[in-house]
Amino acid sequence: MGKVFAVILVVIALASAVPIITHTWYGSRISLSPPEDISTHGHAIDEQLSETMIEAGLLFLAAQSLLAFFVWTFADPKDDTEIKTFPGGARAMVITALVLVGTEILALGVFGQKAWANVYFRPAAPDALEIQAQAGQFAFYFRYPGVDGKFGQLHPDKIDEGNSNFFGLDPANDVESRDDIVAGELAIPVQREIHLLMHAKDVGHSFYVRELRIQQDFVPGLDLSVHFTATKVGKYEIVCTQLCGLGHYNMKAYLNVMSQDDFEGWMKQKVSEQ
Amino acid sequence: MPTFPRGELMSEVSARAVEHHAPPQSFVRKHVFSLDHKVIGKQYYALALVAVLIGMALSWLMRIHLVWPNAPIPGLQLLSKTGAPGGVMTPEYYLSLLTMHGTLMVFFVLTNAPFAAFGNYFLPIQIGAEDMAFPRFNMMSFWITFLAFSILVAAFFVPDGPPISGWTSYAPLSAVGSDAGPGEGLGQTLWGLSIFVFCIASLLGSLNFIATTLDLRTKVAEFFSAFAPRTLAFAGAAAALVILLQAGVIGSMMLKGDAGYGVASAPNVKVDSIDLYVNFAQQATSDEVTKFLRSHQASIVEGPKGAGTYRVRFAVTGLPKEELARLVKDMQQNRNIVSSEFEAPATK
Numbered sequence: 001m002g003k004v005f006a007v008i009l010v011v012i013a014l015a016s017a018v019p020i021i022t023h024t025w026y027g028s029r030i031s032l033s034p035p036e037d038i039s040t041h042g043h044a045i046d047e048q049l050s051e052t053m054i055e056a057g058l059l060f061l062a063a064q065s066l067l068a069f070f071v072w073t074f075a076d077p078k079d080d081t082e083i084k085t086f087p088g089g090a091r092a093m094v095i096t097a098l099v100l101v102g103t104e105i106l107a108l109g110v111f112g113q114k115a116w117a118n119v120y121f122r123p124a125a126p127d128a129l130e131i132q133a134q135a136g137q138f139a140f141y142f143r144y145p146g147v148d149g150k151f152g153q154l155h156p157d158k159i160d161e162g163n164s165n166f167f168g169l170d171p172a173n174d175v176e177s178r179d180d181i182v183a184g185e186l187a188i189p190v191q192r193e194i195h196l197l198m199h200a201k202d203v204g205h206s207f208y209v210r211e212l213r214i215q216q217d218f219v220p221g222l223d224l225s226v227h228f229t230a231t232k233v234g235k236y237e238i239v240c241t242q243l244c245g246l247g248h249y250n251m252k253a254y255l256n257v258m259s260q261d262d263f264e265g266w267m268k269q270k271v272s273e274q
Numbered sequence: 275m276p277t278f279p280r281g282e283l284m285s286e287v288s289a290r291a292v293e294h295h296a297p298p299q300s301f302v303r304k305h306v307f308s309l310d311h312k313v314i315g316k317q318y319y320a321l322a323l324v325a326v327l328i329g330m331a332l333s334w335l336m337r338i339h340l341v342w343p344n345a346p347i348p349g350l351q352l353l354s355k356t357g358a359p360g361g362v363m364t365p366e367y368y369l370s371l372l373t374m375h376g377t378l379m380v381f382f383v384l385t386n387a388p389f390a391a392f393g394n395y396f397l398p399i400q401i402g403a404e405d406m407a408f409p410r411f412n413m414m415s416f417w418i419t420f421l422a423f424s425i426l427v428a429a430f431f432v433p434d435g436p437p438i439s440g441w442t443s444y445a446p447l448s449a450v451g452s453d454a455g456p457g458e459g460l461g462q463t464l465w466g467l468s469i470f471v472f473c474i475a476s477l478l479g480s481l482n483f484i485a486t487t488l489d490l491r492t493k494v495a496e497f498f499s500a501f502a503p504r505t506l507a508f509a510g511a512a513a514a515l516v517i518l519l520q521a522g523v524i525g526s527m528m529l530k531g532d533a534g535y536g537v538a539s540a541p542n543v544k545v546d547s548i549d550l551y552v553n554f555a556q557q558a559t560s561d562e563v564t565k566f567l568r569s570h571q572a573s574i575v576e577g578p579k580g581a582g583t584y585r586v587r588f589a590v591t592g593l594p595k596e597e598l599a600r601l602v603k604d605m606q607q608n609r610n611i612v613s614s615e616f617e618a619p620a621t622k
Contacts, residue, residue, distance in 0.1 A: 204447065243444075
């Protein structure tokens, strides 16, 4: 019976190797890999994912095989088999395991830090294009500072969706808000750093664009931000990935990456619509 | 309590660290309120098995809904008339089932089966102890877990059904009551209560694990018991759930407003005072004006401007919109003091 378990362990190990290998090496051919990366920071994250997959995958296979070996070797003992202790005692074994696993986790953490901190700990460049994103049940809205380059103040009591005042602007009294442009899509120029200032109107939401390799929660009461540079013109989906209520399944918007000329044209058109 | 040299064989330890208690006689003591760690371990497994079966059934229902959104599922209307009229699952009820599926699986399967059940069965054997350090606590932690499970399942049978905020129950979605959708009233309260009770049971269980390891130990085990993360995790979770529960039940959440949710993201809003431009009536004496201002906890902050207009700041405690309406009405009734008033733009 014990030998059957050993065989099962090996089968589990081999079956697990399939997704590890396909994800890391053959993913793009059989559409198992992540979608194309259109950001300047994304390759570091993709590389880190592959490294983690390979390291953890190999260790998993090794541990599983070792376990299978021991199970096979010591299965079905005869009654007179002598029980031996681990060489050096249990303490040596436990400390060795701790050091090995600790080193592995620490190493992954240190290398992963490189990819992650580059996005989250590095502030946006001063000349980055600032856009404000507001998430609310169940839509995203984006605000551009307009010609004067300044955002007007927010007045939550003035939010009126029927009047398309999604952010609660007060153009009657607030000069800076008069030229602010509010849009339902996130239009950005290609190859320019975007600094997205995020706030939620009501509950928790999330900003997720697969192609940008960015997923950041909106937390009500906190002003959060992400920054990124898109490298490829195209239209990509922005979805909410934090359960936010009844209409969560339908909460999405589009990221429209344009050439600089197209973006300026879009901006002009928005200004003329005001 | 004797101590044992390091590295000694577990079997030898268990042969010496024996604390016998008489085997139970009655059926109830043997199988229901048992003090035996092996029986309690199996009880935890049984509970996890029931939970996993319910969770699995819920995931089938959810997948059927995803594939055929408008197909009636025979019998589902018996579970919830409003959630599945005619057996057709509503999108809201889908979220309810999703929440219950997640909660059952995370708390009552993934926490119960590997930690409580496996741990209870094998920890005393592994460290060579006769039983857990506190067998009665052990029994209690199982039955409190069962109570938590019952409270959770009860959420299926309240009028609005189970909550829709997911197993993570992030506030404010989970904390503003039934405004947030069906199930967010009583259903969410039951959910919070259930997980709070679960945390208590889990704390009892993990403290028992630690005590067992420390008291009936070998040296290596003693070292590791200090790292029991379950204790820390559930102590924190219990505290968070108390806050969530009282937010939902007492309605003390500061964000709740008349238009669904209020907003916490705008730092420039003053809700503690309202400014109005006020013209005082010509016949009003300074005594009357002073009295009026005092009775409204108001003060003049600017003026007189052109046409004798003063900017008056009123202290308010409630919501700006309601308070403003109340103030205006109040002044219209005091035309002998205030001749006209209009809202002043907010200062920054």
